[in-house]
Amino acid sequence: MSRPFKLYRLQQIDTQLDWIHNRLIEIDTALQDDDTLKEVSEAALKKEQDLEAARKALHRIEAEVGQQRLKIEQNESSLYGGKIRNPKELKDLENEVTSLKRYLSTLEDRQLDAMLLEEDMAASRKTASGELEKTHLDFEMRCSELNREKEKILKDQQRLESERRAAIGSILPEDMVQYVQLRKTRRGVAVAMVVDRACSACGSTLNAALLNAVHSPNQITLCDSCGRVLYKG
Missing domain, CATH: 1.10.287 (Helix Hairpins)
Structure with a gap:
């Protein structure tokens, strides 16, 4: 598995856990209401x-x-x-x-x-x-x-x-540090897929160099607009 994919998979899990956390708060509030x-x-x-x-x-x-x-x-x-x-x-x-x-x-x-x-x-x-x-x-x-x-x-x-x-x-320590920091500064979304040559998180169109770099399994490539990790999907 590529380094970006490992982070993307972790992002998917964390997104679901974030939703569960918020939903549990809503449920507990509703139970007391x-x-x-x-x-x-x-x-x-x-x-x-x-x-x-x-x-x-x-x-x-x-x-x-x-x-x-x-x-x-x-x-x-x-x-x-x-x-x-x-x-x-x-x-x-x-x-x-x-x-x-x-x-x-x-x-x-x-x-x-x-x-x-x-x-x-x-x-x-x-x-x-x-x-x-x-x-x-x-x-x-x-x-x-x-x-x-x-x-x-x-x-x-x-x-x-x-x-x-x-x-x-399975994630490298330095990748994990970067992921955690991005989660804190990017409203919980550290990894974004590349869709139609653009970052799915911020919508910015990626240049040729970034699009080429994204295909490398052993390299972490960041969106030059929002700074998130890019995953080609």
Whole structure:
């Protein structure tokens, strides 16, 4: 194998390892990204609290209506029981019953409003609970898919690292030093193929001397524009 090919093969391996490294970061970030689930959970909790508040309000107004009806029943019993004979007392009691019934009507209107609100809150809570269940299921499925992908990628990474060690073992030390330096200064791409008489990395057209030098298996030729190692392919 030629010196440029050995570096090119190492470049292919490192490019794949770079992608794996970045993808693993993306996967780990996605696995920890439960913001949507948190938002939906908080919304569902708020609906639960709203429903509980509506039920308490309904129970209070139901108790008030019950107490008001009891007052009316007691006053009507006194009014029509025959024990009170004084006309003024009877008139006052009759007026009080009328007032109690009038307020009862107001309370019953409030009770109806509270019942309707409780029904609305129950429906909203049901919708929010369904949305939470769906979001939680989607999150679990997404995590499962990501974990499967991560498992596969880690196996690929292990294989590639083994291939990388083998590839490095056949590369001259001085070539390896140059390769590492170029990787640092050329955004991870140290080796470029020659395609249509041009450097595939920067696009510069190569002169005849470079094109001729690239064909030498025992020589490292650099692009005179970007400085990368050229491989004829």
